[in-house]
Amino acid sequence: MPTDCIPFRATGYFSDFICDYLDQKKELKPLYNRFPTLENFKAQIKEKGHSELVSESRRKVLSKTLANQYGNIEASELTLSNIESLKSQNTFTITTGHQLNLFTGPLYFLYKIISTINLTEQLKSEYPDNNFVPIYWMASEDHDFDEINYFNFKGKKIQWNSDQTGAVGHFNTKGLEDVYEVVAAEFGSGKFAEQLKDWFKNAYISHNNLADATRCLANQLFGEYGLVIIDADDSELKGLFIPQMKKELIEQIAFKTVSETNETLENLGLKVQVNPREINLFYIHNGLRERIVFEDDTFKVLETEISWNKAELLNHLQEYPERFSPNVIMRPLYQEVILPNLCYIGGGGEMIYWLQLKSNFEAQGVTFPMLLLRNSALVKTKKQAEKLEKLNISDADLFLKRSSFINKKVRKISNIDIDFSEQIQHLKVQFEDLFKLAEQTDKSFLGAVKAQEVKQIKGLKHLEKRLLKAQKRKLKDQIERCTELQEQLFPGQSLQERNTNFSELYLEFGDELIPELIKALQPLQNEFTIITL
Template sequence: MPTDYIPFRETNYFSNFICDYLDQNPELKDFYHHFPNLENFEAQIEEKRQSGHVSESHRKILVNTLKSQYKNLETSDLTAEHIELLNSENTFTITTGHQLNLFTGPLYFLYKIISTINLTEQLKEIYPKNNFVPIYWMASEDHDFEEINYFNFKGKKIQWNSEQTGAVGHFNTEGLADVFDVISSEFGAGKNAEQLKTWFKEAYLNHDDLADATRYLANELFGEYGLVILDADDKELKRLFIPQMKNELLEKVAFETVSETNKNLEALGLKIQVNPREINLFYIKDGLRERIVEIDGNYQVLESDMSWSEDELLQHLDEFPERFSPNVIMRPLYQEVILPNLCYIGGGGELIYWLQLKSNFETQNVTFPMLLLRNSALVKSKKQAEKQEILNISDKDLFLDRHSFINKKVRKISNIDIDFSEQIEHLESQFKHLFELAEQTDKSFYGAVKAQEVKQIKGLKHLEKRLLKAQKRKLADQIERSTELQEQLFPNQSLQERTINFSELYLEYGADLIPELKNALTPLKGEFLILNLK
């Protein structure tokens, strides 16, 4: 299982902002707490232990909720042990979150969870007196169905159509039998295909709602590694969050603190991911998930006739906390209040919006977690790796945009040196002398000399492009095979992990896929993995 690594910055697929975070740029220090390296976990553990948010009774509610959610699942011994360990004050969590994408959605779903599992195992080795539990937080309260109702398989979009509205975790699985018919045909025959069909059928045809279906599937994939799957759309868990929700409704703290942080981040050139509302809570009930707003002292739910006075709203919150749903600004706070969590693992976009939130955590007196960029990987088959070697393409070249990739390949395989940079440099040197001559004789000629320099350099570049184009035609076969390989590994010129579904790899590697990925992904490595699977 040969592996290689490339710095995230050199892939050109990650923002400068995230790369600056990974480099621990001093300008960003105010926006996060402890940077995620092994030695910093000791301080994070102690701070979380002393914070007082996750008390003994608090842990008991968490454990009872998890046991209730797992009651109809075949639970591995390790997952059952992890749930029980959450009762102990020496047990902490590492958490990742993800939407309820159909059949897990993009491949990086696996990388998120494996990163989380592997980090807990690494921490146990370093801090053996403590226990570490990997948590997958299901985003069951999201309402953007269009983002999650499909997955890509070999260039085709496998989609579930439904007219349901509200929190997606509540969606019934009606209509997914039709999707099963489609994937049965697409997956074909064979042992690995049959396993994929079984997982899909058991998850989506034998469970009533999307939350239960996703829990089943994630448990099937990762239960043996002790993953604990949490659906925080729960009355008793939200009861633990009532103080923060009251604060949000009455004081609008998040709006003020996050808005100020956003200004500071924008001053550093960051494009803001999320903007706070005055009230960052939704109301959930019977297919409805709409914002709560305050208008002239009354609290209303948009697109409905529900409204309350302040006292009525607070009473309603105490009676029905499950109907109040944190938005993207408040969800991280909810997570850190109900979990003994040390670190959140997410993608680049997620980490950017977490960096917007530290000031709100500080105002609410909640410990801000460490933020770790999830593992990223490019998986190559043995056949693809062999083809890459034959075509003499470096791993770094694969990450080039298509135009640069082709041009570099043409130059590399051509027996004619179509690189006029030396000639252009020589021309610029000649014109430097002409500029000096113009300065000494008649400065009015300076503009004419400059125009001539621009014209001649432009002519050379144009000629270089024409010769490259001619060579592309001559070398069309090799260029086609090279771009075909790049397209296989970077579908639609995007990272493989953001495009394909795990099923494509599972068809080829079967039960070896997840163990191989688990062995290769190192969460604190801080570089992009290139993995050749046999």
Template structure:
């Protein structure tokens, strides 16, 4: 560990998330319990109402989902334990990104595993199971069809329609060839080749490929992987699907919360629809809409009367797929879950949902921001020290970063703050003089003040620009280093794929993250290794 930085000070997290982490009073009715160790007992008490019959269905469904996979003893034990009233889950979820997608995918799951360990120490009479919810029914293929590796985009080109979990893995052999060429040689490179091959070239669909990959990475830590695209599990959700389709409850409740967030000045992450369910066909996942008392599936010829739709729902619940508004409720209906761990965007839409949970009488889970980290190699750490760059400096936007460092190393003081204050002080006297003589001159004084302040700012910018040219070699070195650690001027974890880090750290990567990421600490971690 090198340093911890508050999420607000990184400037990479929204004001809504920063205010949530600060437990701002105006947001408190949008969530249940704030995630700290002590509050989990309250959450456990509330979730103890979880039905035993649901536990049995969940256990049996998961054992069936793992039938074709080599399940670790600890993961199997965790699945069986789900039937026990003293067992609860901690859940994260993510899309089926090719080869895990961005690096933060690992951070999500490590946060989830580490929280279960911490809770077990604090509440030894209960069992806590880490869960990864696969977004198998998502249909946004563009978001998951690539990963970044060594500055290149490794892309899977194919036609897309319907739920991505059903997609055949045909065509991924060509993707593997491109990836393999850039991997290089060595033990870690060979491990990655084998992992990609076994996951994507030896499984028929994206769901199975992702389950294999994640199980290989985290199965030894007891992670349980859930596919919600399951008839037995969806049967448990039927009453809530009816509530959404025929009563529009989610639309009514979530609209109020979204309106409140907007009134408080926050960006609204998602907006509900009157019906928040899709209908799955062999080649599609399309919205259900009500049209003059009938229910149509958009962009298809499928249509139902109310009675027909009810029969379809009862007989084929697996054909009904929740959207972003209803998926969290589905998760909480079928899991004895205490806490959802997600990124800033995910927590932003979860904060719109509590009132709907309250109306349908399902306990709202705790919401925990996943760990974020910046991994810095020893060589990069040495360069930072030599160039006198602090970690908070690195989080500055490019121009601010360069200007700050140029001012620090320059042999002249290019900061006109003192001169601006002096000028403003002089103009105060001129305002007093104008007031006492002829108040109509106040406007002219103001215009002159703006003109002179602007002149000082322009002069300051020109001097800084000249000094940057003079120190261009130093500026190039510091910006190159910032580019290494913040590719595309964004967080490392949002750009790099885990494979780049695995090439460096190998089998030490995940244990290193497990040792250092503290889910309840609530700060951004800079990790030197």
């Protein structure tokens, strides 16, 4: 299984913000606690271990809740052992989170979890006196159904339509029987196709809500590696978060702290990912998930008649903590309050908004985790690799935008040189002499000389484009073979991992897929991985 790597910045698909973080630019260092290196985990373990939030009693609540959530799941011995080990003071977690996308959604769902599993293995090897548990945090309280109700399969969008509202984890799986019929037809026949169908059926047809279905599917894929899946939409877990929610409701801490951080980022010329509200909690109950606001000395739930005064609200929070749901600003804090967590692994967009939140963690007295960019990868078959080599297409070429990719290939395979940069440079040198001559004779001619220079350079560039276009027509068949291959690996001219569902690769590689990905992906490498299977 040959692998290659290229820097994230060189791909052209990752923001300067996240690349600057990976480069550990000094301007960003105040935004995080420690950069994720194997050596830095020693201090993170010590700091988190001393936090009162990882007390024995709180650990017991976490372990008990997880055991209950796995009550109807056929979990591996390693997963059950991991859940039990969370009671111990020397056990810590590495966490990733993801929405409840239908059938995992884009391929990078796998990369997030594999990064998490592999990092726990590395840490156990480096710090054998501690235990490290890989956690998948399900975004069961999310309410953006349109983002998660489909997955792409060979250029087709397989979608689940439902008019349910509220937290998606509560959604009844009714209607997914029809989706299964579509899935079964699309996957076709054969051993690997039958396995995919079984996974879909066991998850979505055999469970009543989307959270349980997603837990089942993730467990089927990664249970043997000890993955622990948590649904934090739980009364007892939210009970552990009451002090932080109370502070948010009454003091509006996140709005003040994150707004200040955002201003700092904007002064650095960086684009912020999320903006805080005055209160960063939703009210969630019976299909409702709406914002809590403070208006006219009253706490209200938008679009409803629900309201409280301060005393009533705090009593309600104490009695029904499960009805209070953190938004994107508060969810990371909730995670770090209930888990003995050392590191969060996420995509580029997630990393950016986490970097906005450290000041809120400090105001709430919660240890800020290390932040690790998940592995990113491009998977190609041996046949595709052979075609790339035959067509003289490098890995770096594949990441070019389509027009640049085509132009580069035309120039490379053309029997004439269609690069006029040398001629243009020569022309500029000639005009430098003309400028000197005009300067010495009559300065009024400088404008005319400049206009002539612009005209001639423009003419050369136009001629270059025309010749390039003519060569594209002449080399049409070869260019089509190149672009067809790029489209296979970059569907819709986007990264494979952001578009393709794992089922396409599983049909190709079967049970070898996940083990081979686990071998190839190195979480602390901080480079884009290219894998040939």
